Amino acid sequence: MGAILSGAGFLDGPRNKGQIQADAWKWDERMEGLAVLAVSNPETFDHLNPTVRMSLGYYEQDKKLAAEHGRDVTDGGK
Numbered sequence: 001m002g003a004i005l006s007g008a009g010f011l012d013g014p015r016n017k018g019q020i021q022a023d024a025w026k027w028d029e030r031m032e033g034l035a036v037l038a039v040s041n042p043e044t045f046d047h048l049n050p051t052v053r054m055s056l057g058y059y060e061q062d063k064k065l066a067a068e069h070g071r072d073v074t075d076g077g078k
Helices: 002-007 017-024 029-040 041-048 050-068
Strands: none
Touching: 017 050, 029 041, 029 050
């Protein structure tokens, strides 16, 4: 269903979900810290709340989309 809606035409033109997510992404120091923890200490990371781990996954996905759409995702995007 999501693929159908992503490709659907709207009154003001088609939507580009990837571009919308890329535009909405914002640097988050806490998420960057969690990403470092996931790599440096995976045992501790695995014991975190599943919601926190899922949030990091969404953050990293949006960060990747932002980079693919030409945004600077290094050092706070500054």
